[in-house]
Amino acid sequence: MENCKYTAADFKSDQEVKWCPGCGDHAILNAVQKALPEVAERLNYTHERFTFVSGIGCSSRFPYYMQTFGFHGIHGRAAAIATGVKVSNPKLSVWQISGDGDALAIGGNHFIHAIRRNIDINIILFNNEIYGLTKGQYSPTSKLGKITKTSPFGTIEHPFTPGELVLGARGTFYARSLDVEINTTKECLVAAAEHDGTSVTEVLQNCVIFNDKTHDQFANREWREDRTITLRHGEPMIFGKNRDKGLVLEGLGLRVVTIGQDGWTEKDILVHDAHNPNPGIHMMLVGMRYPDYPVALGVIRDVPDKTYDQSLQKQVDEIHDTAKIHNVDELLHSGDTWEL
Amino acid sequence: MDKKTETALDDVVIRFSGDSGDGMQMTGTLFTDTSAYLGNGVSTFPDFPAEIRAPQGTVSGVSGFQLHFGSHRVNTPGDYCDVLVAMNPAALKANAKWLKKTATVIVDIDSFNDKGIEKAGFKSDNPFEELGIEGYNIVYAPITSMTKETLKDSPLDNKSVVKCKNMFALGICYFMFNLPCDHTERFIDKKFGKKPDVADANKKVLNAGYNYAHNTHTFASTYTVAPATLEKGTYRSIDGNQATAWGFIAASEKSGRPLFCGSYPITPATHILEELAKRKDLGVKTLQAEDEIAGICTSIGAAYAGSFAVTTTSGPGLSLKSEAIGLAVMTELPLVIVDVQRGGPSTGLPTKTEQSDLMQALWGRNGECPLVVIAGSTPSNCFHYAFMAGKIAMEHMTPVILLNDGFIANGSEPWRIPSMKDYPAINPPIVTEAPEGGYMPYARDAERLARRWALPGTKGVEHRVGGLEKDFIKGSVSHDPINHQRMVDIRRDKVARVADYIPEQTVYGSENGGELLVVGWGGTWGHLYSAVKALREEGKDVSLCHFNYINPLPKNTGDILARYKKIVVCELNDGQFANYLRMTHQKFDYKQFNKTQGLPFTVTELVDKFNELLAE
Incomplete structure (x- = not known):
């Protein structure tokens, strides 16, 4: 058994971190560097198994700041590159860093297909609802009507809700956190690493320069507890500063109720089942928006299913073990041959 | 039984043609296999439409398969044909221009009815006169009706019965060239092992065609093509795509690096991916990607992680892969990109051959972006050049484009099977442990100028690579002007130095000028x-x-x-x-x-x- 005890410092590279002061990326980097020692210890991963792959954008500079194997790819293609890394060597712990433009615009196709294949990579989606590195154009998650440099009169495009996309692509793991909630992010990332298959952890991140306070309506510390709910498997869906609000199922939808009012008791509150293969309630939780609902954080969906990399390795191993052809010479002489 | 005269020939070109559902590719392949098996030199040229089943009976739906066999090594499928088999009027119309003046034309006369002639777009009711070939040696064989007659007691339904008619045509050709039916019969038994009725029907019709030609004195003379004096050894038939796939597997075996192919289906390259997908027995991993870009990007990821990675495509796909090829050049990872060229630009002529992607292969990327370009030149030597592409990619740490084309990819020839012990070793510069002073991702060996390959999972060599310009030694991001100049220069020199490791060019003919x-x-x-x-x-x-x-x-x-x-x-x-x-x-x-x-x-x-x- 290898000694897999590390500290956050073991994952910090010697490169100067060049994100803007106040950028939410700093907090996410911090959360990842805190999560990896726990992942290593729990899963018995040695340091050299961690590999970070990214696309293009502010967040995609991430691998340079990690003292791990790292690959800074091209715009949108991180999921495809990460897939190749994982298939080539399934023992690696592969992490993909993408922003909302990288993963959902130019890389949308690779994003949904990685999820559909359920390849065992961990995607961290930095969602700041803006293009930062190109200096402030709207992204596929920008709110409808958002005024940016390329939408001076407001966008006329409907944004994606990333979690809906994940579930629509038959995702097996989806979690959501806030950049400032370092412990929630860390908790989600450890669960993501423990999950076999594609995990998507969306981190709602603040771009202090081009889209400051985009998540503020619910993310501001002053009212965060009342406007978000942090879900944990097996626990009732209760939230609020006074822990007196909860979610119940009513008809075909969710409803926010106050415990102790109108006859609602804690027993009526839904208990979160992240492991339920049926995505129905997960879809409702993903879709909750302030002010009608609290925004859901934590691990929303975590269901086991066959992974691409394991299935491929299994096929290779099974066929290899019973093969009639063992090397290239035998291959060249297989089938119809004749002597002259 | 009367013995006909037999005429010896050195070269014969046969073209089988019919509707794209008539089994002409199969018929041509079976004839090829029999003559190759008997020691002839053979070269083939499948010529088919892009549509899977174009409108029946029309010229656009004609599928052809030309083969050239001879009493010596044969290097082309032949320009013009000695024998044309035309299963319908459209096939005759599409191929009459390929007839030699002395050619024999075998037609299924049953299909030369008013409807068939009209569908083929003839203006008159005499296609032979209209094409100016009425003076040729034309064999009017009632192929469809004789097939039905032969199988009148068969349990097969009418559609399945008619499907056997290509075997009747093949039987006629075997008689004409004094070739035996047994090699094909063995193939039929193997292919239809689980459907004995279908196997029986095909064999019956094959022999019926043979006997028909014999009994009706169809040919004044039959012909023989003596075996070629080829080098002794074990032979097999191989096409360029299969040879390419196998060459990659050979390079994987010699290098000890597992083979990974990320690819997206595209004509005429798809067969390489299909061939590799079969080879899980040899540990090959294939991934059918969501698009061309994912095809190459999964391969780049696999190369970073230590696989011998390849990706396969044709011209339009090469265009889509351009940006990612630049990434492979920048990260200096081994990667082979196969472009089986077809007619362009754009979608162009998917099933037709061309060599018009050369400039794209050499220069079609942003920035100064040099890489190695190699081309196969015969169906069988695609094996060798795929192997060499792998060797160069891995030993020089560079992407290599292998430029084949639809003609050699689909064409086949007999191939004297090589032994892997005659193939050279492949030694990729893999880092197994952290060197003193730490691993420097862009430090190079002095001869090849190749950087070393440090695989994720290797202790102490954690490092970052990517598409941003790299520091000359450390590989960290660098925007320094002088460093960029040095990196552009060294990427160019690294590729140029491959010239020290390839054979000198040879000349056939007057070598001294x-x-x-x-x-x-x-x-x-x-x-x-x-x-x-x-x-x-x-x-x-x-x-x-x-x-x-x-x-x-x-x-x-x-x-x-x-x-x-x-x-x-x-x-x-x-x-x-x-x-x-x-x-x-x-x-x-x-x-x-x-x-x-x-x-x-x-x-x-x-x-x-x-x-x-x-x-x-």
Whole structure:
């Protein structure tokens, strides 16, 4: 058994971190560097198994700041590159860093297909609802009507809700956190690493320069507890500063109720089942928006299913073990041959 | 039984043609296998439409398979045919232009009814007269009705019965060339092992065709083509795509690096992916990606993680992969990109051959982005060049583009099976432990200028690579102006130094110089060689310099070009290699012979062109 005890410092590279002061990326980097020692210890991963792959954008500079194997790819293609890394060597712990433009615009196709294949990579989606590195154009998650440099009169495009996309692509793991909630992010990332298959952890991140306070309506510390709910498997869906609000199922939808009012008791509150293969309630939780609902954080969906990399390795191993052809010479002489 | 006269021939070209559902590719392949098995030299040319089942009976739906067999090594599928099998009027119409004056035409006369003739677009009711071939030796065989008659007691339904008619045509051809049916019968038994009724029906119809030709005295003479005097050994039939796939597996075995192929289906390259997908017994991993870009990007990821990674495509796919190829150049990872060229631009002619992606392969990327370009030149030597592409990619830490084309990819020939012990070792520069002072991702060996390959999972060599410009040694991001200049220079020099590791260029013909040097590259070798050989046998001073290593060119290229009075560069494009030579070897005058019809050269047109140049 290898000694897999590390500290956050073991994952910090010697490169100067060049994100803007106040950028939410700093907090996410911090959360990842805190999560990896726990992942290593729990899963018995040695340091050299961690590999970070990214696309293009502010967040995609991430691998340079990690003292791990790292690959800074091209715009949108991180999921495809990460897939190749994982298939080539399934023992690696592969992490993909993408922003909302990288993963959902130019890389949308690779994003949904990685999820559909359920390849065992961990995607961290930095969602700041803006293009930062190109200096402030709207992204596929920008709110409808958002005024940016390329939408001076407001966008006329409907944004994606990333979690809906994940579930629509038959995702097996989806979690959501806030950049400032370092412990929630860390908790989600450890669960993501423990999950076999594609995990998507969306981190709602603040771009202090081009889209400051985009998540503020619910993310501001002053009212965060009342406007978000942090879900944990097996626990009732209760939230609020006074822990007196909860979610119940009513008809075909969710409803926010106050415990102790109108006859609602804690027993009526839904208990979160992240492991339920049926995505129905997960879809409702993903879709909750302030002010009608609290925004859901934590691990929303975590269901086991066959992974691409394991299935491929299994096929290779099974066929290899019973093969009639063992090397290239035998291959060249297989089938119809004749002597002259 | 009366014994017919037998005439010996050295070369025969047969073209099977019919509707794209008539099984003409299968018929041609079976004839090829039988003649190859009996020791003939063979070369084939499948010529089919892009549509899977184009409208029945129309010219656009005609599928053809031409094969050339001979009593010697055969290097082209032949220009014009000695025998044309036409299963319907459209097939006759589409192929009459390929008939030799002395040709025999075998038609299924049952299909020459009013409807069939009209569908084929004939204006009159006599297609033979309309095509001006009524004087040819035409065999009017009632193939469909005889097939039905043969199988009148078969339990098969009518549709399945009619499907067997290609076997009747094949039987006629076997009789004509004194070839036995048994090799094909064994194939049928194997293919339809689980459907004995279908196997029986096919064999019956095959023999019925053979007997029909015999009994009806269809041919005044039958023909024999003696076995070729080929090198002793074990042979098999192989096409260029299969050879390419197997060459990669061989490079994987020799390097000890597991093979990974990320790819997206595209004509005419798909068969490489299909062939590799079968080979899980040899540990090959294939991933059918969501698009061309994911095809190459998964391969780049696999290369980073330590696989021998390849990706397969055709011209439009190469365009889509351009940006990612730049990433592989920047990260200096081993990767082979196969482009099986087809007619372009855009979707172009998916099933037809061309050599028009050369410039794209050499230069089609942003920035100064050099890589190695290699081309296969026969169906079987795609094995060798796929192997060499892998060896160069892994030992020099560079992407390599392997430029094949639809003609050699789909064409097949007998191949003397090589032994892997005769193939060279492949030694990728893998880092197994952290060197003193730490691993420097962009430190290089002095000879090849290749950086070393540190695989994720190896302790102590954690490092970052990516598409941003790299520091000359450390590999960290650098925007320093002088560093960028040094990196551009060294990426160029690294590729140029591959010239020290490839064989010198050879010349067929007057090696010490002469009147006319024919220059070609890639899949045109068979036709160029045959034309030059024919002229040399007439005593003409023509030589052939045919390239497989395109970038870098062999070091003696300039020395060779200097020795001839005239140089003509022949290629299936508008002059891309000629212009490449004008750039790399400026002091020579290059004449051009170009063709862009989606078809290979014919030996006849090449001979005419070379005669014309000699007379000038």
